[in-house]
Amino acid sequence: MAVFTARRPSVSLAAAPATEPEADAATPLLRVKDLVTQFPTKNGWLTAVNHVSYQLEAGRVLGVLGESGSGKSAMLRTILGLQPKHARISGEVILRGRDLISMSSSERTEVRGSWVSMVFQDPMTALDPVFTVEQQLVETIRRHEDLTKSEAVDRALELLNLVQIPSPERRLKAYPFELSGGMRQRVVIALALVSNPSLLLADEPTTALDVTVQARVLDLFRDLTDRLGMGVIFVTHDLSVAAEIADEIAVMYAGRVVERGTVDEIVRNPQHPYTRGLLGANVRPGQHERPLAIPGSPPNLANLPPGCSFAPRCSVAKDSCWQGMPDLVEVSPLHDLRCPVVAADATTAPTAPSTNGTH
Numbered sequence: 001m002a003v004f005t006a007r008r009p010s011v012s013l014a015a016a017p018a019t020e021p022e023a024d025a026a027t028p029l030l031r032v033k034d035l036v037t038q039f040p041t042k043n044g045w046l047t048a049v050n051h052v053s054y055q056l057e058a059g060r061v062l063g064v065l066g067e068s069g070s071g072k073s074a075m076l077r078t079i080l081g082l083q084p085k086h087a088r089i090s091g092e093v094i095l096r097g098r099d100l101i102s103m104s105s106s107e108r109t110e111v112r113g114s115w116v117s118m119v120f121q122d123p124m125t126a127l128d129p130v131f132t133v134e135q136q137l138v139e140t141i142r143r144h145e146d147l148t149k150s151e152a153v154d155r156a157l158e159l160l161n162l163v164q165i166p167s168p169e170r171r172l173k174a175y176p177f178e179l180s181g182g183m184r185q186r187v188v189i190a191l192a193l194v195s196n197p198s199l200l201l202a203d204e205p206t207t208a209l210d211v212t213v214q215a216r217v218l219d220l221f222r223d224l225t226d227r228l229g230m231g232v233i234f235v236t237h238d239l240s241v242a243a244e245i246a247d248e249i250a251v252m253y254a255g256r257v258v259e260r261g262t263v264d265e266i267v268r269n270p271q272h273p274y275t276r277g278l279l280g281a282n283v284r285p286g287q288h289e290r291p292l293a294i295p296g297s298p299p300n301l302a303n304l305p306p307g308c309s310f311a312p313r314c315s316v317a318k319d320s321c322w323q324g325m326p327d328l329v330e331v332s333p334l335h336d337l338r339c340p341v342v343a344a345d346a347t348t349a350p351t352a353p354s355t356n357g358t359h
């Protein structure tokens with residue numbers, strides 16, 4: 001399995017919560033191992049997250065990419081411990097050496113309040129329309145820290161500055177409806193940063209914003225990741241957004257990671273037929289014609305086809321693809337792939353003749 005190591009130095013401005021165990025330098029911030037999340041349905045168990053494994057270092061952004069229903073949000077909610085009681089969950093989510101899955105629910109609630117935060121797609125669902133920004137920030141801050149009201153207001157201002165809100169004193173007094181969409185999402189990010197989280201989960205946080213505002217919010221995420229040294233999992237269905245924000249990309253299909261690698265590897269050298277389809281379906285700047293869609297639709301997660309889940313839609317499927325689920329294997333040190341057909345083609349492809357300047 002490829003292990004992605006930090007390219008950027010990370011400087012932590014944020015103090016670790018008192019209850020958080022010290023991480024030793026060799027331990028990644030987050031290690032997700034064999035994570036499975038299932039929900040009961042009338043047709044049997046629906047497997048939304050299917051044996052997902054990866055690891056993430058502090059100061060790095062993992063972009064998680066996939067079509068609707070591929071299990072992206074289910075994975076984030078499982079990490080955060082937000083799944084309903086009837087969900088069946090197995091595997092490990094080890095954050096700074098502690099397994100969040102095997103924790104008691106009271107420990108998990110504490111973790112949710114301090115080590116991990118989440119930013120959702122729609123800022124209005126995270127903000128209470130009847131309270132000002134100041135009231136919402138101050139209340140959240142005082143739940144985390146033993147501060148007087150005026151100290152909490154100072155901290156709220158500090159956070160609004162951190163998320164680069166112009167005229168923060170004025171915005172503090174505003175109600176959510178008085179702010180633009182981009183500004184609201186910055187307030188939501190400020191709320192998520194109140195606890196100095198080690199891990200920030202972002203579920204399509206820019207999808208509801210227009211393109212220009214989206215670009216600025218992506219810059220903010222990148223800046224905060226670098227400055228605060230958090231690990232970030234950033235879910236998106238848009239490859240160009242993943243390429244902009246992430247260090248690594250994991251492509252999910254039908255609950256599984258089918259390809260994973262550094263941004264350069266995935267964008268310049270996509271190997272999995274599904275990733276190639278996503279690239280083809282992506283609208284590029286200046287592109288006017290309708291992008292190609294991947295034919296067919298994702299499988300029913302309560303009744304997966306035998307073998308590779310992508311086989312019914314795959315233009316290069318072979319008989320063997322229907323026999324068993326391929327493993328995710330390393331095809332280069334920075335690239336893992338779940339497709340033996342493409343991997344075999346790559347190794348048997350004739351190598352280009354060497355150009356030694358003799359002709």
Ligand SMILES: Nc1ncnc2c1ncn2[C@@H]1O[C@H](COP(=O)(O)OP(=O)(O)OP(=O)(O)O)[C@@H](O)[C@H]1O
Binds near residue numbers: 066070071073301
């Ligand atoms: N609480 C739940 N109970 C039953 N099924 C669920 C539950 N949460 C998610 N699912 C199912 O799990 C599958 C994956 O859903 P998920 O929300 O993770 O997809 P997604 O990749 O985030 O899609 P989108 O891009 O549309 O947000 C879907 O089939 C969904 O219906």
Ligand code: SF4
Binds near residue numbers: 274308312315341
């Ligand atoms: S394993 Fe087979 S069906 Fe699956 S993506 Fe590869 S070629 Fe297509």
Ligand SMILES: [Mg+2]
Binds near residue numbers: 072073074
């Ligand atoms: Mg989702």
